[in-house]
Amino acid sequence: MTRPKFVKAAVMIGPGKVEYQELPYPDHLEPGALIVKMEMSGICGTDKHAFDGDVTLYGGTEAEQDMVYPAVHGHENSGIVYEMNGKGNEIEYSGKDLKIGDRVTHCPNVICGRCWYCRRIHAYPFCSKHQGIGMTYYSDRFPYITGGKCIPRLMPEGFPLVILS
Template structure:
């Protein structure tokens, strides 16, 4: 029997429920799985719950959210499984990653290939931006939010190792919104 993962899901506006998902049985090259220790509740989560799920509203880059999602984009987590490519490339400052490392996850994934990414525009202008806590969870590997027992971190994501002297409470407050 395959391992199950519990997660908080927003299936639609105004609803929250606990669902079970299969633990990912495959990691894409450059991906990893983490176990969230803490995950903040952001104003964005409150807005998504209310159905106000437009990010960057009023700009040319409005992104309209959809359901169902596993919320949680400000997370402190422990690396559980990691591919060799992610071990080398995913840490924001270039440090090697290992199982057991505590990390904060940059919530936004940019493609690096669109015109805006190639020409140094702010990350919010990426034509293919995705954000943890706002990606639909209705297809494998499902676990794209920190309000779950495990979280799937996609290739192209960035994390920062948390120094031992920084507590989980401080780290979750300082979860970053940055990208290379």
């Protein structure tokens, strides 16, 4: 497999401003991480808020955070496992091993798994270290998305990608 050096993505550079830019392809993967080649992407209300300049998420909670600019927004997606580092636990949500070519979607919420909320009620928006794909990480508007802290879900063969997004 030939790794690209750069890929093109829609970058929200500020409220109401989007540019098509060339960005570097990830040069390394964390243990257990993978790269998913995006095949389909939906648009969420959060994307609209970011475009309109409404940037605060989960206001008044421990997880309150502001979306950043510039950013590649978006977090409703499906794609194909393109690359894995092979040195970690490349597993999906239900515990199955993943392999190159698998079709996946994922929850866009990256949580710590250790705070009070994560240990007791799995309330991902309230995790004290919550981050989100498309808000603090590259998103599904980027042709490739890295995983490792987010957990993919393996999808059955033949399941339409448009439904997954």
